[in-house]
Amino acid sequence: MADELPDWFFTRADDRPDPEFYRTPRLVTHIDAGAIEAVGRLYAELGLDGTASSPRRVLDLMSSWVSHLTSRPGELVALGLNRVELEANPLASQIVVQDLNQDPILPFADQSFDGVLCCVSIDYLSRPIEVLREAARVLRPAAPIVITFSNRCFPSKAIRGWLSTDDAGRCAIVVDYLERAGGFSPPEVSRRTAQNGRHHDPLYAVVAYKSGELSERAT
Numbered sequence: 001m002a003d004e005l006p007d008w009f010f011t012r013a014d015d016r017p018d019p020e021f022y023r024t025p026r027l028v029t030h031i032d033a034g035a036i037e038a039v040g041r042l043y044a045e046l047g048l049d050g051t052a053s054s055p056r057r058v059l060d061l062m063s064s065w066v067s068h069l070t071s072r073p074g075e076l077v078a079l080g081l082n083r084v085e086l087e088a089n090p091l092a093s094q095i096v097v098q099d100l101n102q103d104p105i106l107p108f109a110d111q112s113f114d115g116v117l118c119c120v121s122i123d124y125l126s127r128p129i130e131v132l133r134e135a136a137r138v139l140r141p142a143a144p145i146v147i148t149f150s151n152r153c154f155p156s157k158a159i160r161g162w163l164s165t166d167d168a169g170r171c172a173i174v175v176d177y178l179e180r181a182g183g184f185s186p187p188e189v190s191r192r193t194a195q196n197g198r199h200h201d202p203l204y205a206v207v208a209y210k211s212g213e214l215s216e217r218a219t
């Protein structure tokens, strides 16, 4: 882990406030069916959907009209930027409209979630360490954060650090973010889709579990 990430790393080609870019609802999917299925399967494996032995309270960060859970957890809080998208999310029991690049503080109590999700969106955060530190705060001990991503994005809104590297580099970036945030077990990286050709979206996952005391380490 480098001491500090360079200034350019978090800059973006489109530096208008995010709510402008996300004002128009996009009721679309951002990855293909195989990648979506892989996300849902992972959430189920981690006991975060309705098949878990007891009801789970789950936070979907940077959410939209789909959360990719294949069944409803006990409670799903969907936080994103577009109210129309969030209101169309059939699994959400609560929605929160919040620009995390403007305000990375999560409006939730300490240790109040059994899982935090962030699907195909971590690349848009310009203050990811602060957001992930908050994720650690709101997670219950031993609960997972699940960050998934592919090789597609809105390039004008993704940070330049993300755009400057390849899939392996992006996995390393997410691991580095979690280590800098502190409060998590060593992150586990996996590819969740088979390496079966160019015509399918790859799906990578980085999973870490809430550990003991939060780190005081600065970004």
Ligand SMILES: C[S@@+](CC[C@H](N)C(=O)[O-])C[C@H]1O[C@@H](n2cnc3c(N)ncnc32)[C@H](O)[C@@H]1O
Pocket (backbone or CB within 6 Å): 018, 022, 029, 030, 061, 062, 063, 064, 066, 067, 079, 080, 081, 082, 085, 098, 099, 100, 101, 102, 118, 119, 120, 121, 124
């Ligand atoms: C590529 S979409 C992914 C949506 C959803 N997670 C999915 O898996 O389909 C990116 C999402 O990130 C959200 N987003 C982008 N910038 C954000 C920000 N600064 N704060 C909060 N949410 C943001 C947008 O509302 C948008 O729904």
